[in-house]
Every structure is written in structure tokens, then in C-alpha cells.
Amino acid sequence: MTAHTEQNHFENALARLRRIGTTTGISAEVIDELSRPMAILEATLRVRMDDGSTRHFPAYRCRYNDALGPTKGGIRFHPGVDAYEVTALALWMTLKCAVVEIPYGGGKGGVTLDPKELSHLELERLSRQYIRAMADFIGPDTDIPAPDVNTNARIMGWMADEYETIKRTKAPAVITGKPIILGGSQGRDEATGRGAFIVIQKLAEKKSLKPKQTTVAVQGFGNAGSYTARLLADEGYKVVAVSDSKGGIYRKDGFDIESVYREKQDSRELKGVYCRDSVCELIDHDTISNEELLELDVDILVPAALGGVITEGNAAKIKAGNIVEVANGPILSEVDDELAGRGVTVVPDILANAGGVTVSYFEWAQNRQGYSWTLESVRARLQATLTTAFDAVWKIAEEETLPLRDAAYARALRRIGETIETRGTKKYFNGKS
Ligand code: NAD
Numbered sequence: 001m002t003a004h005t006e007q008n009h010f011e012n013a014l015a016r017l018r019r020i021g022t023t024t025g026i027s028a029e030v031i032d033e034l035s036r037p038m039a040i041l042e043a044t045l046r047v048r049m050d051d052g053s054t055r056h057f058p059a060y061r062c063r064y065n066d067a068l069g070p071t072k073g074g075i076r077f078h079p080g081v082d083a084y085e086v087t088a089l090a091l092w093m094t095l096k097c098a099v100v101e102i103p104y105g106g107g108k109g110g111v112t113l114d115p116k117e118l119s120h121l122e123l124e125r126l127s128r129q130y131i132r133a134m135a136d137f138i139g140p141d142t143d144i145p146a147p148d149v150n151t152n153a154r155i156m157g158w159m160a161d162e163y164e165t166i167k168r169t170k171a172p173a174v175i176t177g178k179p180i181i182l183g184g185s186q187g188r189d190e191a192t193g194r195g196a197f198i199v200i201q202k203l204a205e206k207k208s209l210k211p212k213q214t215t216v217a218v219q220g221f222g223n224a225g226s227y228t229a230r231l232l233a234d235e236g237y238k239v240v241a242v243s244d245s246k247g248g249i250y251r252k253d254g255f256d257i258e259s260v261y262r263e264k265q266d267s268r269e270l271k272g273v274y275c276r277d278s279v280c281e282l283i284d285h286d287t288i289s290n291e292e293l294l295e296l297d298v299d300i301l302v303p304a305a306l307g308g309v310i311t312e313g314n315a316a317k318i319k320a321g322n323i324v325e326v327a328n329g330p331i332l333s334e335v336d337d338e339l340a341g342r343g344v345t346v347v348p349d350i351l352a353n354a355g356g357v358t359v360s361y362f363e364w365a366q367n368r369q370g371y372s373w374t375l376e377s378v379r380a381r382l383q384a385t386l387t388t389a390f391d392a393v394w395k396i397a398e399e400e401t402l403p404l405r406d407a408a409y410a411r412a413l414r415r416i417g418e419t420i421e422t423r424g425t426k427k428y429f430n431g432k433s
Pocket of ligand 1: 077147148149150151163192219220221222223227243244245246290304305306325327328353354356357
């Protein structure tokens, strides 16, 4: 799916940064500072397979910028992972934390592999090996990993355990997205989807969309996509299509998403079903490809799988009036202007999927306090954080006549810029300020 590989990921991210930097009047010094990562660690993970053989996996961790606090970002296990993708994702984390005003910089990590090829024991050995390679690069006050594509709470638990074993101390705040019993937060599993839901509700309010008359298509039915779809369906939105890596399902009148979710949990397959008690029955629906899902005539399109899915190749065929980027980087920068020109509203990833890192921050704060918050408290704080960020971005967009992405970047870049200017710029050191 990711047509754009290697350095294109990062070049694409930089092209957008520079374009928006210019249109929103961000100083050249700030853009220059943000045009390269602070540090990247590349390692080879040597892992013993169950049959006794050894395999080697490329692994990365990027600490992009820590002007606003320790770097923060997930770890992705995927065949498409490379240094450029990790770096682009780390840049976006820097902007994301700034836009929702949490005290972090941006980081990201990844391992190049297809985790489906590994047994549970092999996956555990690989996860622990990752931490052995990165233990001196990460830490509760320096760089804090979390889950991303194909990593989950169990893997975060293994990683936190390995870190604590190496450091011979308890340090739960080194990693977020852990199982609750190991110091995880209530509400972290649903956080990205709930954040997206909060943002979509705000968008619907601004655009006077009524849930029951609003159709939604969601690409990707993993952690982020499935929670987004379930919360939307629960609120009455008509979720007409969902997909996973094998393809999608479509039904004009919408799906009972809770049934689809249950079936996927049980059989690992995405099927158009309706369940009553323990019995699930297939209902009439069409199967569609992931490409077709993106081109559906829906009110809200939610790409929630991988990056680079809306490109020059298909942008003209996108019919949705609103796109909410739950995945990181689903739209390539080269089609930003085309979509804006056609009046498509894009809620950018750095705002739409910020629920995950926000509750990760809550988890880190709880670990450092040695005190657990209730689910209600986590949800209320998430609601407040994202509502404030959305309203602020919307205001910038209105006042400065900018697309939402540019407005979100402007908010983030102005905050980061302030930290850079506070430390002194050329103007200051030249005695001209
Ligand atoms: P996940 O591994 O739980 O789910 C990924 C989903 O995408 C799965 O349903 C998978 O089948 C599907 N998928 C994989 N390849 C696909 C393809 N070629 N076409 C269509 N679907 C495909 O991952 P996730 O955590 O839900 O992450 C999804 C996206 O959301 C990523 O871009 C990630 O960076 C972003 N995100 C996740 C979080 C989080 O907290 N989980 C936070 C912010 C952003």
C-alpha cells in the first residue's frame, strides 16, 4: 500500500513543513532547526528463532526534537519500516505534542519485519532485544516509547520489563501503553479512537452534520480504526465501510459495527455480520478493495491504517467531503492543494490522532505520581485537551483563512518557535533585539 518508500517519506514531510512554514510566517531559523533530527540510533537485532536458527532485523529509534520536553513516540513493527519513515513519523510526533500542548518533543521507533511470521516466543525475544539495543537512548526523562502499528500493550509490557531488568530499577514511566497491571493507564487502549471521535464530533458540530445522516468509511480496523468506528456507530453515525489489510466490506445502510468487531475478534476475519447474543449471521454486503474504500462517496473518510494512501494517483477520485487522518501521513503533501482547492476539509493527523499520545502522557504522569486515575478522569481530561486544541486550530484557520492542517502546523510551530527564540536567535545574539 505504501507506494512512497525510502527517503520520500521524510522528504514529503519536510516539503509540507517548509510550505506551511512559509504560508504561516514561521521564521526560517525555526524551520531550519526542525529540518533534521536530533539523533537516530540504528541497530541490528539478532534474534534466535524457535527452530534454533538466527535472524537479523533492522531496528531504529529517532529522537527528532526535544525543545518542549522528552521525546515521545511509538514503536512500529512492519516490513515497510526504514530510517526515513521513522524520521518522518518522529517529526510529526514533535508537531503533534506541540499542537495539543503536552510537554513532550517528538520521537519514533520501528523494526523492519512482518510480525505475523514470528511465533509469540520469537516476538518476545525480538521486543526484548530492541530494548537491549536502545536502553541507553531511551528513558523516562529523555525518550519514551509507546505502541504503534503491530505493537500492543503486551509488547510494551515486555519492553518495560527488559528496561527495568537492564537498569536494575523500577521505571514504569519509560514506556507507555503498558498493560494496566504493569502501570498502564485506564483508557489508553481506546485513546486514539476516542480522540478521533471527539475531533469528529467537533467537526460535525462546526459543519452541522447530524450523526444519523452522516456516512463514514474507515480504512484499517486495528486499534485506532476499530475504536473510532465503534464510537461513531454508537453515537448513530452510519459506518458504511471498514477494511483491514485483506480488503474491505461495504453496506449502503451501514453496519452494526459492534457485531463486526466481535466477529473480527473471534475469527480474525472482517465479515459483514449481525450478532444477537452469541449467534452471528452474515448480512447482505459487498466486498471492496482498500482502494475502492478510499473512493467511496461518503461524508467522512477515515484513513486509519498506513501512510501514503492518498496520492496524485487517486486524489482526483476521492469523493468524501471530509477526511479525518487517524493514520499518520495518509495524504501525501503533493495533493494538499488539490484537496483544499476542491473544498475537502482535512483534519490533520497531528490533531486527529493525538488522543493516543495524550493518554500516553497521562500514563507517564500517573507513573511518576505513583497514583492511578479513574477511567472517567482520563476520559474527561482527554476530552478537555482535544477540545481546547481543536477550538484553537479552528480559530487560527478562520482568522487566517487557512486549511485546518496549516492552522494546526501554525499552532505547533509557533509554540516550538517560542522555545527556540527564548534560547536566543541570530537577531538576539547580534544585539539587534
Ligand atoms: P494496528 O496494527 O492496530 O492496526 C492497523 C490496521 O491497518 C489493521 O486493521 C490492519 O489490518 C490494517 N492494515 C494494514 N495494512 C493495510 C493495508 N494495506 N490496507 C488497509 N488496511 C491495512 O495499528 P494502529 O495502532 O491502529 O495504527 C493505525 C494507524 O494509526 C497508523 O498509521 C498509526 O501510526 C496511527 N496511530 C496509532 C496510534 C495508536 O495509539 N495506536 C496513535 C496515533 C496514530
